[in-house]
Structures are given as structure tokens and as C-alpha cells.
Amino acid sequence: MPADFSFLAERSAMCFADSAKDARPLILVAPDALESKLASLPQAQAEFVRAQGFGAAAGSVALLPGASGVEGALLGLGDAQARERTRFTLSLAATALPEGAWQLQGDLTPDALHDAALGWLLAGYRFARYAPDAAPKARLVCPDGLDRARLEAMAAGEAFSRDLINTPASDMGPDELEAATRLLAKRHNAQVSTISGDDLLAQNFPMIHAVGRASPRTPRLIDLRWGESGPTLTLVGKGVCFDTxxxxxxxxxxxxxxxxxxxxxATVLGLAHMIMQTGAKLRLRVLIPAVENSVSGDSFRPGDILTSRKGLSVEVNNTDAEGRLVLADALALADEESPDLLICMATLTGAARVALGPDLPPFYTDDDALATALSNAAQAAGDPLWRMPFWAPYEPKIEPGIADLDNAPSGGMAGSITAALFLRRFVTRTPRFAHFDIYGWQPAPAPARPKGGVGQGARAILTALPEVLL
Structure with missing residues (x-):
């Protein structure tokens, strides 16, 4: 039965108000300016705000009554510490305000204004494929000076990523992931080709085949291309649809x-949407090794030695370190074209979570200029990243002696770094390469990020592209 992807359609919640006409004011106020702001309001409104216990905490809302109902609201900015500790706090207003159009009033820095607008859009996300969950109906007028189309592309791409991650494996296997990629390609007039099943062996993708062969859900390599001119960007995303x-x-x-x-x-597909929707002048390629790591009589085994597309032999010391195996074949293919920039994104190691937690994914690159651009873009896009090293003294850890490489070095230390070093062995021709070890999950609700699947790093990469590639 064909997969139903109607839930992936763009939703009205992921956009701004169509017009500023009849928009009610949403007045920004800091705690230290609250009393002076109240003094400027009609007495009845000021008393109503005080009765609500409003203290201008970050993201808090106080409605302002008028003769015909709610005629405006105050939105707390919080103190400096609160603003530093929490992203997108102003987006809390999206779910606290009544239906209708709202327009920000008050002074914000350009970066803060960008965060407020983007956070509002991201707060509109709901995953309602299996149970109804109404999205907020308050709409924000896009503030002057911001690129509305770009912000909406970011929000829609993030919603696409979240939807894919949130969908359980019963409805999101390799076949469905391919169908979702084709849906995206159709929207943007991109081309998709796929190599699957035993054709993976015939066309020299042995490690993708080895990891996926135990599942009745056929493994495959999905290949999307878009754009006819400009620099070349290749995105490789780990597509292990379920990992036993x-x-x-x-x-x-x-x-x-x-x-x-x-x-x-899911994240590279969301990023691909952002790139194609904004019309970036580049040639984009997206490679997804899509497999299910299952158990059967045909499972690959601990102790097996696999020969990769690159020709490097790999000793399998843990079948649960399968992500780097499928990525290695995909990276080797990407490297054969030597794109101007090659990016790999994967939910790869628990070690990255131990080091940096769920909210701060590490990235690896040997290119200092690229690292600086990504770090700066992460700050500007409200999409945090942290650079980690390709630490050469750890290279012996991934060299088992019986084969060229070890997919799971013993000892348990520096697991994210050794995984990154493993992947780097398959990129030898491409001048600029970065690997992102993301978590892809929001463990507890936060402003603009409900519990569940979440994209990480995509907005930072999009923001960095003009400096590093275009």
C-alpha cells in the first residue's frame, strides 16, 4: 500500500499574518520598565495587568482589555539572565494569545527580532498525524526589515524534519523515507534516483547492503539532485529508520x-527544502543511505570484515555502530565528485550527548574558516553548535590491525571523536568537509520546541552558506 504523506503538507500555522490590518499591538516590556509602562496605560488596563500578577518575565503575557474585548497585550522580555539561558522565549506568546493578528511594538536588536519572529513560526508546529492537536491561531505580523519568505522556508523545513523524525518506524521505513524524498523533489523540480537491494552490491555499496540486508524492508541509497549552476554542495544524512x-x-x-x-x-531533507525554497544559486546533492538495522539469520555479525566502496576494510566489533558503516559508503560516493562543500549529518553517538547534552550538537571540520563561519551562523540563527576536534592522536584507536578500520574501538572513550575520524577516512578528495553528530530529539518541551523530533544545525548551515560557498 503506498505511503500516505498528506501530513507532510505545509500547514497554515507555519506562516505569518497576511496583513497588518486590524492587528493588535503586542507591547514588549522589560521588568525594570514595567512600572513606567503601566503608568502610560489607562488606569483600568494597568489595574487589570497588576491583578494578573504580571511581572514581565520572559515570554509572559498580560492581556489589555478594551471596550470591544482584548485590544492588545504586554509581552515580557525577562531579565538579561533569562534571555541568555533560554532561546525563543518570546515565542511563548504564540500559544498564550487569542486568535488574530498581532504586531510587535518595542525595541529589539536585529538578532533578537529575528529570534522572536522565527520562534513564533516554530511554535506553530504540531504533529497531528495520529491524534488531533490544534495549532495556535495567533498570527504575528512579520516585523519590518526581516525576510519573510526566508523565515517561512526555515520554519517549513524544520517542520518537515520534525514530521519525519516523529513518525514511528511502522510508517517510516526506507521505502517511506524514499517516498518523502520524492515528495520534496517533486515540489522543487529536483531529480531522485535510488539504488536498492542486491543492486547495492552490484554497484559497490557493500556496507549499506550489509547493514540493511537482515530486514525485509529493502535497504537503499537515495540520491537527490537540484540546481544547474553555481558551486556544489553535497549533504549526506544517516537514514537508519530503526536501529535494534x-x-x-x-x-x-x-x-x-x-x-x-x-x-x-530528516535534517538534511529539511535543510534541502530551505535551500531550494530560497532559491540558493548552487548545485545541491542529497545522499541518504536508508536502512533498518534488524535481526535475522542474514544479519551481519560481530567479527565480520567488510570491504567498503572506498576499498578500505572494516572490522565489525559492534553491530550497533552501524551508522558510520552506511555513511562511509555514501561519503565515498560523494567524495568521488569532490564537491565544493560536503556535509554529513547523523544521530551517531551517545558520546556526543554525554559531552554536550541534547541541545548542543558537535561538529567536526579541519577547515578553520568553515568552522568560524558555522559558529557565527549558529549564534545568528539561534541554532547552537560546538566545534570538536578531529584529534589525530586518536587515529590508532580506529585501526584494529586485522583490517584497515575498526567500527567500534574498545575502551569507550572519545566515542564521538573516533566516529568522526572513521568517517573522515572516506573523504579524501573533497577540500571542505564537516560532520555533525546531532541528537535529533527534544527530550522536554521548550519554547518553540515541543517534545519530540527536532532538526539541529540546518539553520546554521543555511545562514553560513553565503560566506562559505556562495
Whole structure:
């Protein structure tokens, strides 16, 4: 039965108000300016605000009554510490305000204004495929000076990523991930080709085939291309649609979130939407090795030695370190074209979470200029990243002696770094390469980020592209 992707259609919640006409004022106020602001209001409104206990905490809202109902609202900015500790706090107003159009009033820096507008759009996301969940109906008038189309492209791309990650593996296997990619391609007049099943062996993708062959859901390599001129950008995303751990079976508690193990694929697809929707002048390629790491008599085994597309032999010391195997074949293919920029995104290691937590994904690159551009863009886009090193002294850890490489070095230390070093071995021709070890999941609700799937790094990459590529 064909997959139903009607839930991936863009929703009205992911856009701004169509017009400023009849928009009510949303007045920004800091705690230290609250009393002076109240003094400027009609007495009845000021008393009503005080009765609500409003103290201008970050993201808090106080409605202002008028003769015909609510005629405006105050929106708290919070103190400096609150603004530093929490992203997108002003987006809380999106769910607290009544239906209708709202227009910000008050002074914000350009970066803060961008965060407020983007956060409002992101707060409109709801995953309602399996149960109804009404999106907020308050709409923001896009503030002057901001690129509305670009902000909406960012929000729609993020919604696409979240939808893909949130969909359980029962409805998001390799076939469905390919269908979602084709849906995206059709929208943007891109081309998609796929190599699947035993054709992976015939066309020299042995590690993708080895990881996916145990599942009745056919493994494949999905290849999307878009754009006819400009510099070349290739995105590679890990598409492990469910990860049991293989014969090194995960315990149940560790398996519960493994529908998100295709978060790298979901994120590069969301980023691809942002790039294509904004009409970036480049040639884009997206490669997704899509597999399910299952258990059967045909499972690849601990101790197996696989020969990769690159020709490097890999000793399998843990079948639960499968992501780097499928990525290696995809990266080798990408590297054969030597694109101007090659980016890999994957929910790859628990070590990255131990080091930096769920909210701050590390990235790796040998290019200092690229690293600086990504770090600056992460700050500007409200999409945090942290550079980690390709630490050469750890290279011996991934060299087992019996083969060229070890997919799971013993000892358990520096796991994110050794995984990144493993992937770098498959990129030898491309001048600029970056690997992102993302989490792809929001463990608890936060402003503009409900609990569930989340894209990480995509907006930062999009923001950095003009400096590093265009």
C-alpha cells in the first residue's frame, strides 16, 4: 500500500499574518520598565495587568482589555539572565494569545527580532498525524526589515524534519523515507534516483547492503539532485529508520527512541527544502543511505570484515555502530565528485550527548574558516553548535590491525571523536568537509520546541552558506 504523506503538507500555522490590518499591538516590556509602562496605560488596563500578577518575565503575557474585548497585550522580555539561558522565549506568546493578528511594538536588536519572529513560526508546529492537536491561531505580523519568505522556508523545513523524525518506524521505513524524498523533489523540480537491494552490491555499496540486508524492508541509497549552476554542495544524512542494534541487540530502554535514528536524513531533507525554497544559486546533492538495522539469520555479525566502496576494510566489533558503516559508503560516493562543500549529518553517538547534552550538537571540520563561519551562523540563527576536534592522536584507536578500520574501538572513550575520524577516512578528495553528530530529539518541551523530533544545525548551515560557498 503506498505511503500516505498528506501530513507532510505545509500547514497554515507555519506562516505569518497576511496583513497588518486590524492587528493588535503586542507591547514588549522589560521588568525594570514595567512600572513606567503601566503608568502610560489607562488606569483600568494597568489595574487589570497588576491583578494578573504580571511581572514581565520572559515570554509572559498580560492581556489589555478594551471596550470591544482584548485590544492588545504586554509581552515580557525577562531579565538579561533569562534571555541568555533560554532561546525563543518570546515565542511563548504564540500559544498564550487569542486568535488574530498581532504586531510587535518595542525595541529589539536585529538578532533578537529575528529570534522572536522565527520562534513564533516554530511554535506553530504540531504533529497531528495520529491524534488531533490544534495549532495556535495567533498570527504575528512579520516585523519590518526581516525576510519573510526566508523565515517561512526555515520554519517549513524544520517542520518537515520534525514530521519525519516523529513518525514511528511502522510508517517510516526506507521505502517511506524514499517516498518523502520524492515528495520534496517533486515540489522543487529536483531529480531522485535510488539504488536498492542486491543492486547495492552490484554497484559497490557493500556496507549499506550489509547493514540493511537482515530486514525485509529493502535497504537503499537515495540520491537527490537540484540546481544547474553555481558551486556544489553535497549533504549526506544517516537514514537508519530503526536501529535494534543488530546482533549486539540494544536493551529495551535504549531502543525506545530509535525511530529517530534517521534524524540525520530528516535534517538534511529539511535543510534541502530551505535551500531550494530560497532559491540558493548552487548545485545541491542529497545522499541518504536508508536502512533498518534488524535481526535475522542474514544479519551481519560481530567479527565480520567488510570491504567498503572506498576499498578500505572494516572490522565489525559492534553491530550497533552501524551508522558510520552506511555513511562511509555514501561519503565515498560523494567524495568521488569532490564537491565544493560536503556535509554529513547523523544521530551517531551517545558520546556526543554525554559531552554536550541534547541541545548542543558537535561538529567536526579541519577547515578553520568553515568552522568560524558555522559558529557565527549558529549564534545568528539561534541554532547552537560546538566545534570538536578531529584529534589525530586518536587515529590508532580506529585501526584494529586485522583490517584497515575498526567500527567500534574498545575502551569507550572519545566515542564521538573516533566516529568522526572513521568517517573522515572516506573523504579524501573533497577540500571542505564537516560532520555533525546531532541528537535529533527534544527530550522536554521548550519554547518553540515541543517534545519530540527536532532538526539541529540546518539553520546554521543555511545562514553560513553565503560566506562559505556562495
Amino acid at each position: 542494534g543488530g546482533l549486539n541487540l540494544k536493551p529495551g530502554a535504549s531502543m525506545g527512541l530509535m525511530k529517530k535514528d534517521m534524524g540525520g536524513a
